[in-house]
Amino acid sequence: MILSGHEIRRRLGCDIVIDPFDESRLNPNSYNLSLHDELLVYEEVVLDMRKSNRVERIAIPADGLVLAPNQLYLGRTAERTETHNLVPMIEGRSSIGRLGLFVHVTAGFGDVGFAGYWTLEMFAVQPVKIYPGVPICQIFFHQIIGDITEYSSDKYQHNHDIQPSMLFRELSADDASPQLELDFNAETRPEAVGAGRRVVR
Secondary structure (H helix, E strand, O other): OEOOHHHHHHOEOOOEEEEOOOHHHEOOOOEEEEEOOEEEEEOEOOOOOOOOOOEEEEEOOOOOEEEOOOOOEEEEEEEEEEEOOEEEEEEEOHHHHOOOEEOOOOOOEOOOOOEEEEEEEEEEOOOEEEOOOOEEEEEEEEEOOOOOOOOOOOOOOOOOOOOOOOHHHOOOOOOOOOOOEOOOOOOOOOHHHHOOOEEEO
């Protein structure tokens, strides 16, 4: 069963934490989460599951940033959430989907006990301009049946930033082949992306 908007409000501060919370973003059975003002993009030509792939940080200016097709952008919600005794999930808003923007590639399913910011795996079907603070996705909550073991992870729990994949922590390291850096040029990246870059290694 999915919680109604009224039930979400009733459980705030107990089973549900949404910080900051804005009453106007509460829906009949979900709550709209907004986009933070930074993105990460991978620098590698080939992403290696066994390695920590290099990323570049991009600021989203107030006047917007054009996302290019065929490029994965990692973002995060501006809100921190915490959920107990319920299963949190995020999904794209219909208004965002109708612009051809996916807000998560596969990872919209949360775990009971998760606390932190939601990393968004964003992918655009065609060039689309985004803005910081825009309501980008919605969170909703399922009831759970049975004994609960809350989510605990040294990778993603209580995060404070956008988080690239940390699958490499589960796999054995293999440094035999060096990774190649992706050449961000005008054909693959819009000019607007040039502002506010800095590399995170």
